[in-house]
Amino acid sequence: MKATKKRKLLLISLMVLFLFVAENTIAQEKKQMVRIAKIKVHPTHLDAYNKALKEQMNAAIQLEPGVLTYYAVSDKNVPTNITILEIYADTIAYKSHIETVHFKKYKTTVKDMVQSLELVDVDLIAAAVKDKK
The missing domain is CATH 1.20.5 (Single alpha-helices involved in coiled-coils or other helix-helix interfaces)
Known part of the structure; x- marks a missing residue:
């Protein structure tokens, strides 16, 4: 040839x-299942809430292959307003996630810290990630 x-x-x-x-x-x-959680935390519990959240997020990322992305941010002007971006491989991965020991521990720990919770399911339009070379 x-x-x-x-x-x-x-x-x-x-x-x-x-x-x-x-x-x-x-x-x-x-x-993929993509969800945004909008959380209002009681001001006197903010540090304890952030600690519980970080513990749960780290466990989910380390232990659950179906948990792909977890970002938590707070409003600079109102730090008790927390927004979490969660991306799961699919709805099965999400359903599995909410049944884990670490997630149930988180929910029990923060139940009296959270003043309000809004869950918004969204569609991913695009994603861009810088290569870490």
Whole structure:
């Protein structure tokens, strides 16, 4: 086979592989469950709440393969307003998560610290992550 034909075949093979990977990635993202939790914490319990939250988040990320992302932020002007972004592989992973010992411990620990909780299920439109090289 001539070099030109080999290059064309290689290029076509790479394009097919890229399309397969891209399609598979899109399908995975569509299966994912993405949720935002908006939490109002009682001011006198903020430190204890943050400690319990960090413990639960770290356990979930370390122990549960279906928990993909967990970010918690507080409002700079009102630190008792906490927003959490959670991304799970799918709804099965989420249902498994809320049955874990660490999640149940968190819920029991913070039940009197939380003044309000709003859970918002959202669709992921796009994601961009910087490569850590």
